[in-house]
Amino acid sequence: MDKKILVIGAMGQIGSELVLELRKIYGNENVVASGRSSKSPDESSKEKGPFEVIEALDKEQIRKVVEKYKINELYHLAAILSATGEKDPKTAWTINMDSLINVLDLAKEYNLRVFWPSSIAVFGPTTPKKAPQQTVLEPTTMYGITKVAGELLCSYYKDKFGVDVRGLRFPGIISYKTLPGGGTTDYAVEIFYECIKKKEYNCFVSCETTLPMMYMPDCIKSIIQLMQAPKENLKHVCYNVAGISFSAKELADEIKKSISCFKCSHEPDFRQKIADSWPNELDDSEARKDWNWKPDYDLKRMTADMLEKISEKLGKQG
Numbered sequence: 001m002d003k004k005i006l007v008i009g010a011m012g013q014i015g016s017e018l019v020l021e022l023r024k025i026y027g028n029e030n031v032v033a034s035g036r037s038s039k040s041p042d043e044s045s046k047e048k049g050p051f052e053v054i055e056a057l058d059k060e061q062i063r064k065v066v067e068k069y070k071i072n073e074l075y076h077l078a079a080i081l082s083a084t085g086e087k088d089p090k091t092a093w094t095i096n097m098d099s100l101i102n103v104l105d106l107a108k109e110y111n112l113r114v115f116w117p118s119s120i121a122v123f124g125p126t127t128p129k130k131a132p133q134q135t136v137l138e139p140t141t142m143y144g145i146t147k148v149a150g151e152l153l154c155s156y157y158k159d160k161f162g163v164d165v166r167g168l169r170f171p172g173i174i175s176y177k178t179l180p181g182g183g184t185t186d187y188a189v190e191i192f193y194e195c196i197k198k199k200e201y202n203c204f205v206s207c208e209t210t211l212p213m214m215y216m217p218d219c220i221k222s223i224i225q226l227m228q229a230p231k232e233n234l235k236h237v238c239y240n241v242a243g244i245s246f247s248a249k250e251l252a253d254e255i256k257k258s259i260s261c262f263k264c265s266h267e268p269d270f271r272q273k274i275a276d277s278w279p280n281e282l283d284d285s286e287a288r289k290d291w292n293w294k295p296d297y298d299l300k301r302m303t304a305d306m307l308e309k310i311s312e313k314l315g316k317q318g
C-alpha cells in the first residue's frame with residue numbers, strides 16, 4: 001500500500017528535516033506537514049507539499065486531516081521538552097499526554113502506523129549510567145514522566161488494540177536547520193552558533209557533563225529505518241538509539257581544533273540537575289540486533305559538519 005503520511009509538529013527541530021526526507025522517499029504530495037500555526041519562519045515544508053494547521057490537542061482537527069488525505073502513517077513530534085516542562089509541569093503533562101492519546105485513538109480507528117519519539121528523559125538517577133534497553137525508569141522531570149507514561153500508553157494500545165506504534169528513545173539531537181526548543185541538551189547546539197557569532201560561549205552545564213547525543217542525519221536515518229522495519233522483527237515499542245556520547249569539555253575541545261580562539265566557560269543553571277539525572281550513554285544493542293541500527297557520525301565528523309553549515313547559514317567564515 002502506498003504511504004500517505006502526516007507529520008504533526010513539522011516545524012520543529014526534527015519535523016522540519018524529517019518532512020524533507022520523507023518527501024524525498026515517498027513523494028511530496030504523499031507527505032502532509034502540519035504545525036500549530038500557518039505562519040512559520042521556515043516556509044520550505046509548505047512550498048514543496050501539502051500543509052495543514054493542526055493543534056495536537058484537538059482530536060477532531062487531526063481526524064479531518066487524516067480523512068482528507070487518507071493518511072495511513074502518522075509521525076507525532078509535537079511536545080514540550082524537559083527544560084520548558086519544568087517551568088510549567090502541568091502544561092507539559094497536558095500537551096504531551098493528551099496529544100498522544102488523541103493520536104493513538106485515531107490510529108486505532110483508522111489503522112495508522114504511528115511514530116512517536118521517546119527520550120533519554122525516561123531514565124533517572126537510579127538508571128545505570130550506560131542505560132540498557134530494559135532498566136529502571138524513574139525520571140525526575142515532568143517531561144521524563146510524560147515519556148515513561150507515553151511509552152506505557154503506546155504498549156497498551158499495541159497490545160490491547162493492535163496499533164502498530166513504534167518509538168525511539170532519542171538522545172539530545174544536534175542540528176543546524178531548526179533550533180531545538182526548550183531542552184536540556186540544547187547547549188550542544190547553542191555552542192556552535194555562539195562560537196561562530198562571538199567565538200565564546202557560556203555553557204549552562206558543567207564541563208564534565210556527559211550526555212548521549214546524536215547528529216540529525218542519524219536521527220532521521222533511525223526514524224526511517226525503524227518505520228520501514230518488518231513488524232515481526234520489532235520486540236520493543238520504544239528502542240534505545242545511541243549516537244555519540246561526549247562531555248561539554250570534549251565538545252568545546254573538538255571545536256577548538258578548528259577555531260583555536262574559541263573560549264567556552266561554564267555556568268550551570270537549573271538544567272544541570274536535569275542533565276545529572278540522565279545517563280551518560282545508551283546501550284542500543286537491541287536496536288542494532290532487531291533492525292540493523294548503526295549511526296554514521298562521530299564527534300569529529302559531526303563537529304566539522306556543524307561548523308561548516310552554521311558558518312554558511314550565518315554568512316561568515318569559520
Ligand code: SER
Pocket residue numbers: 081082083118119120121143170171172173182183184185186
Ligand atoms: N533533548 C531533550 C531535552 O533535552 C531530551 O529528549 O529535553
